[in-house]
Amino acid sequence: NKMAAWEYVYEDASDLVARIPVIAAFIYNLKYRDDKQIDIDPKLDMGANFAHMIGQSEQYKDVARMYFILHSDH
Numbered sequence: 876n877k878m879a880a881w882e883y884v885y886e887d888a889s890d891l892v893a894r895i896p897v898i899a900a901f902i903y904n905l906k907y908r909d910d911k912q913i914d915i916d917p918k919l920d921m922g923a924n925f926a927h928m929i930g931q932s933e934q935y936k937d938v939a940r941m942y943f944i945l946h947s948d949h
Contacts, residue, residue: 896921900928 897915904912913928922940931939 896925897928900925903929 901912904910908930911930913930915924916927919927919936920940922943923936925943926936926939
């Protein structure tokens with residue numbers, strides 16, 4: 876049914892968007908940190924988790940949060 880086909884595409888697109896920070900952190904660590912990967916911390920939000928996964932300081936976690944909040948509405 877054409878009316879329900881978009882639901883699967885939407886779900887796949889949502890899954891891909893949710894994985895972008897993990898993929899970006901993987902590439903960053905591969906290039907700049909000699910492939911030292913850091914696991915996700917489930918207690919953190921997306922911005923802080925991205926900063927955590929790329930090995931940044933606590934202050935950068937706040938900056939990353941602000942960045943993701945400001946750019947998420949565009």
